[in-house]
Amino acid sequence: MPNPPAPYPASRPRRPRKTAARRAMVRENTLCAGDFIWPVFVQEGDDTATPIASMPGVARLTIDRLVEAAREAAGLGIPAICLFPYIEQDLKTEDCADAWSADNLVNRAIRAIKAAVPQIEIMTDVALDPYNINGHDGFVVDGQIVNDETVEALVKMALAQAEAGADIIGPSDMMDGRIGAIRTALEAAGHRDVMIMSYAAKYASAFYGPFRDAVGASGALRGDKNTYQMDPANSDEALRLVARDLAEGADMVMVKPGMAYLDICRRVKDEFAAPTFAYQVSGEYAMLTGAAERGWLDGDKVMLESLMAFKRAGCDGILTYFAPAAARLLAG
Numbered sequence: 001m002p003n004p005p006a007p008y009p010a011s012r013p014r015r016p017r018k019t020a021a022r023r024a025m026v027r028e029n030t031l032c033a034g035d036f037i038w039p040v041f042v043q044e045g046d047d048t049a050t051p052i053a054s055m056p057g058v059a060r061l062t063i064d065r066l067v068e069a070a071r072e073a074a075g076l077g078i079p080a081i082c083l084f085p086y087i088e089q090d091l092k093t094e095d096c097a098d099a100w101s102a103d104n105l106v107n108r109a110i111r112a113i114k115a116a117v118p119q120i121e122i123m124t125d126v127a128l129d130p131y132n133i134n135g136h137d138g139f140v141v142d143g144q145i146v147n148d149e150t151v152e153a154l155v156k157m158a159l160a161q162a163e164a165g166a167d168i169i170g171p172s173d174m175m176d177g178r179i180g181a182i183r184t185a186l187e188a189a190g191h192r193d194v195m196i197m198s199y200a201a202k203y204a205s206a207f208y209g210p211f212r213d214a215v216g217a218s219g220a221l222r223g224d225k226n227t228y229q230m231d232p233a234n235s236d237e238a239l240r241l242v243a244r245d246l247a248e249g250a251d252m253v254m255v256k257p258g259m260a261y262l263d264i265c266r267r268v269k270d271e272f273a274a275p276t277f278a279y280q281v282s283g284e285y286a287m288l289t290g291a292a293e294r295g296w297l298d299g300d301k302v303m304l305e306s307l308m309a310f311k312r313a314g315c316d317g318i319l320t321y322f323a324p325a326a327a328r329l330l331a332g
């Protein structure tokens with residue numbers, strides 16, 4: 001600790017809080033549209049938005065609508081969007097082959113957005129769950145989620161996304177060794193400028209419930225993800241995973257979920273001083289918007305307060321479904 005403040009009345013900590021101008025002068029953190037990555041859900045079809053019941057205000061968009069949304073986001077100063085596909089039931093298989101098809105839904109969306117809104121960065125999700133008949137992020141063999149075979153598939157998936165024009169690859173699967181394998185493959189294919197945002201400390205969380213509805217994976221999921229996602233009881237383990245992923249070639253690391261894991265964000269930032277992001281996940285969004293809809297909370301205020309908490313915890317940015325609404329509010 002620096003020197004303790006002088007005792008009252010020499011020190012009156014209320015003095016700098018007296019006016020809005022003084023509060024602005026001593027404010028330690030700021031929030032702006034540039035802090036946000038906006039996760040969006042994409043589906044097949046034309047000119048359609050399908051609302052997601054458990055995420056009020058969020059809808060799955062067809063590619064044409066998504067391009068318009070990306071244009072709006074770029075206009076608001078949001079630097080990146082992150083694509084999550086709703087895969088039709090008949091494309092979900094045990095071998096997950098659609099995940100690395102050059103013309104799958106995500107890769108067509110990437111090309112369409114790149115052509116129309118080149119200034120926005122496109123992040124992708126690398127995990128097998130939307131394509132997997134089992135709803136798991138990895139291949140299931142004899143009831144086990146197998147690591148190394150899954151990593152081979154993830155590499156194919158990441159390469160197809162980079163080929164389509166993805167700027168940031170986001171492995172969210174929590175298999176071991178995937179960051180290094182993807183980085184090596186990207187280098188070999190000449191994709192030297194493609195970034196990797198590792199979901200490094202991703203917990204086995206019940207806060208993902210509404211997301212699994214949004215991508216149509218909740219019905220499919222057999223069992224839980226506890227053999228690959230982290231135990232919410234652990235903290236030191238997050239530091240070991242972040243260290244490993246940075247060493248394997250991640251440009252940025254993520255903690256997920258967000259609000260219940262701000263202690264992890266702070267430890268990661270302090271330990272590594274690397275670009276650190278948090279994912280304010282679907283369940284966090286549902287909690288805040290659900291309470292606001294009932295009039296129990298002021299929706300705008302808790303939105304901005306929750307986002308500022310990530311900055312205070314040391315995050316450089318936040319993946320949040322609030323991105324456009326928050327950017328609009330911040331623009332005044």
Ligand code: PBG
Nearest residue numbers: 127129172207208211281282283
């Ligand atoms: C899947 C994935 C999940 C989320 C992002 N990628 C769900 C899961 O791990 O089951 C959750 C995002 C959210 O809840 O908003 N690999």
